[in-house]
Amino acid sequence: MLKKILFCGAIIFCFVSSSFAQDLSTIKLPPPDLKGGKSLMQSLQERKTSRLFSTQKLPIEVLSNLLWAACGINRPDSGKRTAPSARNWQEIDVYVAMKEGLYLYNAKTHTIEPVLKRDLRKNTTTFLQPSRIQVANAPVQLIYVADYSKMGFGADEEDKIIYSAADAGTIAQNVYLYCASEGLATGVRGMVDKDALAKEMKLSDKQKIVLVQAVGYPQ
Ligand SMILES: Cc1cc2nc3c(=O)[nH]c(=O)nc-3n(C[C@H](O)[C@H](O)[C@H](O)COP(=O)(O)O)c2cc1C
Numbered sequence: 001m002l003k004k005i006l007f008c009g010a011i012i013f014c015f016v017s018s019s020f021a022q023d024l025s026t027i028k029l030p031p032p033d034l035k036g037g038k039s040l041m042q043s044l045q046e047r048k049t050s051r052l053f054s055t056q057k058l059p060i061e062v063l064s065n066l067l068w069a070a071c072g073i074n075r076p077d078s079g080k081r082t083a084p085s086a087r088n089w090q091e092i093d094v095y096v097a098m099k100e101g102l103y104l105y106n107a108k109t110h111t112i113e114p115v116l117k118r119d120l121r122k123n124t125t126t127f128l129q130p131s132r133i134q135v136a137n138a139p140v141q142l143i144y145v146a147d148y149s150k151m152g153f154g155a156d157e158e159d160k161i162i163y164s165a166a167d168a169g170t171i172a173q174n175v176y177l178y179c180a181s182e183g184l185a186t187g188v189r190g191m192v193d194k195d196a197l198a199k200e201m202k203l204s205d206k207q208k209i210v211l212v213q214a215v216g217y218p219q
Contacts, residue, residue: 023114023117024100024101024103024114024117025114026111026112026113026114027060027103027111027112028109028110028111029060029063029064029067029068029110029111029112030060030061030064031064031110032064032065032068032069032072032110033061033064033065036065036181036182037178037181037182038180038181038182039181040177042180042181043177043178043180043181044177044180045180046180046181047176047177047179047180048180049186049187049188050185050186050187050214050218051131051134051135051187052131052134052137052185052218052219053134053135053137053138053139053185053214053216053217053218053219054137054216054217054218054219055137055139055216056139056216056217057098057099057139058139058140058184058215058216058217062182062184063096063112063140064110065178065182066140066175066178066179066184066215067094067096067105067107067110067112068082068110069082069174069175069177069178070082070083070094070105070142070171070174070175070178071083071090071092071094071105071107071171071174072107072110073107073108073110079108081107082174083167083170083171083174084167084170085163085167085170086151086163086164086166086167087151087152087163089150089151089152089163089167090150091146091147091148091150091151091163091164091167092144092145092146092147092164092167092168092171092210093105093144093145093146093147093207094142094143094144094145094171095115095142095143095144095145095201096112096140096141096142096143097119097120097121097123097124097140097141097142097143098119098121098139098140098141099119099121099139100117100119101114101115101116101117101118101119102114102115102116102118102120102201103115115201115202116200116201116202118200120141120197120200120201121136121138121141122136123193123196123197123200124136124141124143124189124192124197124212124214125189125192126191126192126193128191129189129191129192134219135187135189135214137216137219138185138214138215138216139215139216140214140215140216141212141213141214141215142175142212142213142214142215143197143201143209143212144168144171144172144209144210144211144212144213145201145203145207145208145209145210146160146164146167146168146207146208146209146210147206147207148160148164148206148207148208149206151163151164164208164210165210168210168211169211172188172211172213175188175213175215176188179215183218184215184216184217184218185214185215185216185217185218185219186213186214186215186216187213187214188211188212188213189211189212189213189214190211192209192211192212194208194209197209197212
């Protein structure tokens with residue numbers, strides 16, 4: 001009996017510990033390639049929402065370009081980004097959900113840092129989303145999370161909701177344009193079970209999920 005209990009305990013321990021982020025490591029992204037892609041006008045012409053994705057993974061060079069285009073630092077002197085943000089709060093954190101786990105983009109170091117060793121891509125969809133199964137196929141789900149603690153003095157709750165939605169929207173559009181310029185498929189979604197996803201991501205009550213955006217190759 002004791003053996004059985006110890007055996008079950010060991011299995012539970014392995015299961016629980018395997019979901020901790022320490023098993024993943026920080027990934028240093030290569031510098032973004034600033035020369036590639038179609039012209040801005042061509043990219044605008046081709047921008048669209050896709051809901052069908054191949055399961056093919058994105059190479060690290062593409063992930064690097066994608067995250068830099070989303071909200072990477074384009075002026076190192078000031079630390080300002082490719083996307084504008086209200087009062088330069090830079091309150092939108094970009095989480096990257098992939099098969100191997102959940103990461104957080106660090107624009108300063110151009111790295112992705114491990115958060116959870118779990119595949120949360122399916123948790124970014126909801127039964128209300130008719131194309132949820134195809135959308136969950138995408139190798140990358142970008143989760144835009146507003147950190148209200150970065151939105152300084154003078155902003156009331158309504159300001160925080162409006163500004164963070166606008167700021168996430170500009171990041172989403174950067175991603176749309178980058179994807180159009182590279183022939184990638186993407187689609188932003190507001191229809192997400194945000195409370196359930198926030199719980200899975202272990203977010204604090206100051207962190208609010210605004211939008212999720214799938215990125216991958218077209219199917
Ligand atoms: C803020 C926002 C939320 C959206 N939420 C969803 C969503 O939950 N599910 C979805 O399939 N598409 C979603 N979309 C995509 C829109 O349906 C899409 O942009 C619209 O149909 C126009 O298509 P287009 O992007 O190809 O021009 C969202 C778009 C925006 C800007």
